[in-house]
Amino acid sequence: MATDPKDVVRAFVDALNRQDFGRVGELITPDFSYTIMAYDLPGAQMPMGGETMLKVLPGMLALFDETGPQLELTRLVAEDGWVVAEARGSGFFRDGSPYANRYANFYEVADGRVRALREYMDTQHTATSFAAVQ
Template sequence: MSESTNREIVQSIFAALAEGERQPFADAMAEDFSWTIAGRGPWARTWHGKRAVRAGLMTPLFAQFADTYRNHATRILCEGDTVVVECRGSVTTRSGARYDNQYCYVIDLADGKMRALTEYMDTALAETVLSPPA
C-alpha cells in the first residue's frame, strides 16, 4: 500500500477510537498481528495473533472500564509501511479511578492490515490503576 493509504487507514481507526468505537481497530488487525507493550512490569509483554490480542489484552482491559474508552490521536507520522501515532486515552475504571494515559504506537502495516504494533506508555500508571492481564 502507499504511504498515503497507510496514513488514511490509521487516521480512520483513530477517528473511530476518538468516538469510542473499537471495531475498526479490531477489523484492521491481520490474523498474525502482534502487539508489544514496551517497558517493565506486568503490562510489558507481547501478544502474538489477532485471537491472542483480543482474548489476552483487549477483552480483559476493556472489562475494567466503567464507561466508553476514548483515544485521541494528537500526531500521526508515516514513513512507508510504518505509521507512528501519538495519542491520549481516557476512561473511568469500574473502581472509580481515572485512567488517563499518553501513548506512542508504532504500527507496521501490510496489504492494508496492521501486522504489528509496539506501544509505549506510562506502564507505572497502568500498574497502579489497572489489574494486570492474565
C-alpha cells in the same frame, strides 16, 4: 478498505474506541502482532497475535465504565509503511476513578491493514491505575 497508512491507523483506533472487535479483526493481518514495550507490566514484551489480543481486550476493557477508555490521536507521522502515533488515552474505571495516559505507538501497515503494533506508555502510571481497581 483504506490504503493510506494513516487512514488505516485512524480506522483501527476508531474501532478500538468503539469496542468494535469485528472491525478490529478486519483491520489486522493474519500475522498481526501486538507488543507492549515495557519491562514491568504483566504480559509485556511478549508479542500477542491478533486472535489472542481479541480475546484479551474485552476483559481488560471490562474494568472501565460503559464508555471504555478512549484513545485520542494527537500526531501521526508515516514513512515506508510505518505510522508513529502520539496519543492520549483517557476514561473512567467502573469505580469512577479516572484513567489518563500518554502513548507513542508504532504501527506497521501492509496491504491496508495493521501488521504490527508496538505500544509505549507510562508503565508506572498504568500499573498503579490498574492495581487500584482490580
